[in-house]
Amino acid sequence: MGKALCEASRPARDHFERADRALGFALGKLCFEGPLEELTLTKNAQPAILTASIAALAALREARPALESPAFAAGHSLGEYSALVAAGALVFEDAVRIVHLRGKAMQEAVPEGQGAMAAIMGGDDATVTTLCADAAQGDVLAPANFNSPGQIVISGTAAAVARAVELAPARKLKGIPLKVSAPFHSALMAPAARAVDAALATISIGRLAFPVVANVDGKPNQDSERVRELLVRQVDGAVRWQESIAFMAEAGVTEALEIGPGKVLAGLVKRIDKRINVLGRFEPDSLAG
Numbered sequence: 001m002g003k004a005l006c007e008a009s010r011p012a013r014d015h016f017e018r019a020d021r022a023l024g025f026a027l028g029k030l031c032f033e034g035p036l037e038e039l040t041l042t043k044n045a046q047p048a049i050l051t052a053s054i055a056a057l058a059a060l061r062e063a064r065p066a067l068e069s070p071a072f073a074a075g076h077s078l079g080e081y082s083a084l085v086a087a088g089a090l091v092f093e094d095a096v097r098i099v100h101l102r103g104k105a106m107q108e109a110v111p112e113g114q115g116a117m118a119a120i121m122g123g124d125d126a127t128v129t130t131l132c133a134d135a136a137q138g139d140v141l142a143p144a145n146f147n148s149p150g151q152i153v154i155s156g157t158a159a160a161v162a163r164a165v166e167l168a169p170a171r172k173l174k175g176i177p178l179k180v181s182a183p184f185h186s187a188l189m190a191p192a193a194r195a196v197d198a199a200l201a202t203i204s205i206g207r208l209a210f211p212v213v214a215n216v217d218g219k220p221n222q223d224s225e226r227v228r229e230l231l232v233r234q235v236d237g238a239v240r241w242q243e244s245i246a247f248m249a250e251a252g253v254t255e256a257l258e259i260g261p262g263k264v265l266a267g268l269v270k271r272i273d274k275r276i277n278v279l280g281r282f283e284p285d286s287l288a289g
Helices: 003-008 010-023 027-033 042-063 079-087 092-109 125-136 158-171 187-200 224-236 241-250 264-272
Strands: 115-121 141-148 151-157 174-177 255-259 277-281
Touching: 003 010, 003 027, 003 042, 010 027, 010 042, 010 092, 027 042, 042 079, 042 092, 042 255, 079 092, 079 224, 092 187, 115 158, 125 141, 125 151, 125 158, 141 158, 141 241, 141 264, 151 158, 151 187, 158 174, 187 224, 241 264, 255 264, 264 277
Parallel strands: 255 277
Antiparallel strands: 115 151, 115 174, 141 151
């Protein structure tokens, strides 16, 4: 992940080297060579994705020095940190260290196998919220990611998620268990939220050059004093991605760049509001156009 980018761009390569120094281990080598089972551990995947995304942004800015500042930036879950680095609120090294800690804290918040997540297809917010309430039976279970119309991810204890998946077909819904290592964005992540809060208290948060649409409320924020609170709430709160995209579409956004590995967000945006055209920017040949 990111190897071709680093071979093509010195600024991209610089960011992987900076991440290695910030973390004290060879994150770049892990991204380029694996092993995959190490890279996909949450504590490594989070700084790896952030680093690859900001490296791509650095390469893009090198290739297109006249690139205008965006009207808004946004990122899904971990991606909100990349958006905040892009806006100048977070120093890259601080962000890498915090998301590494965030990943470890999320993994350690719930013993392995006790939490789960599932995608619920075909329902609206109210239907899925009711499904969670009926399946909880005293356990933690709630919507975690409002991704797009008809796609809402739920999170909670493994038993409660299993009950929701079992109940789904009778309600004309489809439940798909997700292969994840922890019940992210649920109340079970409260210990991780406290750890992130403590880490964010140790760094300075700078002025935002442009608004970042926050996950927890789907609204733009350009107040550096609110960044810490919004990131802490995000850990054990739902990601309101559909609301975030809907806000930007109503604000007049018609073009967006998905900067970083993968095309998942472009697919979600297309389902939310076709007025926004998303172009991917990660591979070297995509940066100049």
